[in-house]
Amino acid sequence: MSAAVIELRDVSRTYQVTEDVVVHALQHVSVRIERGEYVAIMGSSGSGKSTLMHIAGCLDAPTNGTYLLDGVDVRDIDEDDLSDLRNRKIGFVFQAFNLVPRTSAVANVELPLTYAGLPRAERRARAEHALAAVGMSGRLHHLPSELSGGQQQRVAVARAIVTNPSLVLADEPTGNLDSHSTHEVLELFASLNAEGRTVVLITHEADVAEQTRRVIRLADGEIVEDRAR
Numbered sequence: 506m507s508a509a510v511i512e513l514r515d516v517s518r519t520y521q522v523t524e525d526v527v528v529h530a531l532q533h534v535s536v537r538i539e540r541g542e543y544v545a546i547m548g549s550s551g552s553g554k555s556t557l558m559h560i561a562g563c564l565d566a567p568t569n570g571t572y573l574l575d576g577v578d579v580r581d582i583d584e585d586d587l588s589d590l591r592n593r594k595i596g597f598v599f600q601a602f603n604l605v606p607r608t609s610a611v612a613n614v615e616l617p618l619t620y621a622g623l624p625r626a627e628r629r630a631r632a633e634h635a636l637a638a639v640g641m642s643g644r645l646h647h648l649p650s651e652l653s654g655g656q657q658q659r660v661a662v663a664r665a666i667v668t669n670p671s672l673v674l675a676d677e678p679t680g681n682l683d684s685h686s687t688h689e690v691l692e693l694f695a696s697l698n699a700e701g702r703t704v705v706l707i708t709h710e711a712d713v714a715e716q717t718r719r720v721i722r723l724a725d726g727e728i729v730e731d732r733a734r
Contacts, residue, residue, distance in 0.1 A: 508576025510672055510703045511538040511561050516570035518556050518726075530556040532726040533570070538705065540671070543698040545706045545714035548723035555676060557723065558707045562674050563591050575671075592617055596665030600677035602657045604649040604664075610636060611645040614664045621668065635663040639693055655686025662693055666702075673697060676707045691716045 518531040531553045538544055548554040559565035560572055563579055572579050575594065582590060604613045614632040623631075636642055639659040649657050658678060665673055675694065679687040691713065698704045706717060714720050715734070722730035 507540075508573070509537040510540050510542075510575060511536070511705070512573040512576075513557075513560070513567075514571040514573070516560065516567040516572060518553075518560065518565065519568045529726050531560075531567075534723075534726070534728055536721060536728060536731070538703065540703055541698070541701055542719060543695070543704045543717045544719045544721060545708055545717040546721045546723065547708060547711070547714050549709055551725075552723040553726040554707050554709075554723050556726075558674055558676050558705070561705065562595055562597060563587055592621055593668060594670050594672055596662075596668065596670040596673045598658070598661050598665045598673065598675035598678045600680040602649070602654075602661045602681075604657055604660060606649055609646045609648060610641060610652070610660045610663075613649070613660055614667050617664060617668050631667055632663070635667040636660070638666070639663045653686065654682050655689055658682060658686065658690050659693065662690070662697075666697065670702070672703045672705070674705050674707075677709070678706065679708070679710065679713055687713070 513534050513536050516531055516534045520528045520530060522528055534557065546554045546557060556565065560567055563574065579587065611629065611632045614635055615628045618628040618631060633645060636645060639662050641656065641659050641663060644652060644656060652660065679690055682690060694704050694706065695716065706713065708714055719733045720730065721728060
């Protein structure tokens with residue numbers, strides 16, 4: 506069997522909130538997400554879905570258990586190499602867009618390439634291509650404040666895919682959008698998946714989850730449902 510893009514083996518994550526209070530965010534979670542899947546991870550607030558995404562994105566580490574990214578145990582990777590791995594393999598999209606406010610759309614999209622040390626001309630060309638791919642080629646020099654919520658999220662998606670990652674992780678990507686913008690952004694994720702990327706959406710909205718091809722539901726840090734559509 507080929508290596509899964511994401512594989513959690515008996516993963517638990519606890520947080521010591523105070524001396525007497527421990528939060529069990531994830532409890533003995535095991536899951537495989539194969540290359541090219543389009544998956545929704547659902548759950549109410551506090552279910553553990555964002556913790557799961559942070560571990561999958563190498564932004565956090567399990568307290569117990571093993572996380573393999575493309576078959577590699579991330580515990581064996583030092584922090585500098587892990588940061589480089591995140592930048593190359595994973596594109597992140599967040600609910601709040603996380604765009605730099607006084608920076609143009611194209612400059613926002615260039616940021617991951619700047620961290621990767623690419624020459625300026627190549628950064629600009631790739632950023633323009635990514636923005637064109639999400640239908641934003643006419644807004645290259647607009648500031649985030651000059652864009653609608655849906656347009657800002659498109660810029661955020663362009664930034665996520667500009668490094669050509671094989672995995673896109675989106676945490677509540679439609680949470681700040683109206684119904685029309687939600688539909689557009691979900692179509693965009695579907696098209697990214699159709700191109701062969703693995704796409705994982707974190708959401709508490711059933712109508713958003715139903716647009717994917719597999720739904721994993723968490724409650725109290727445990728998987729309570731895992732079904733393909």
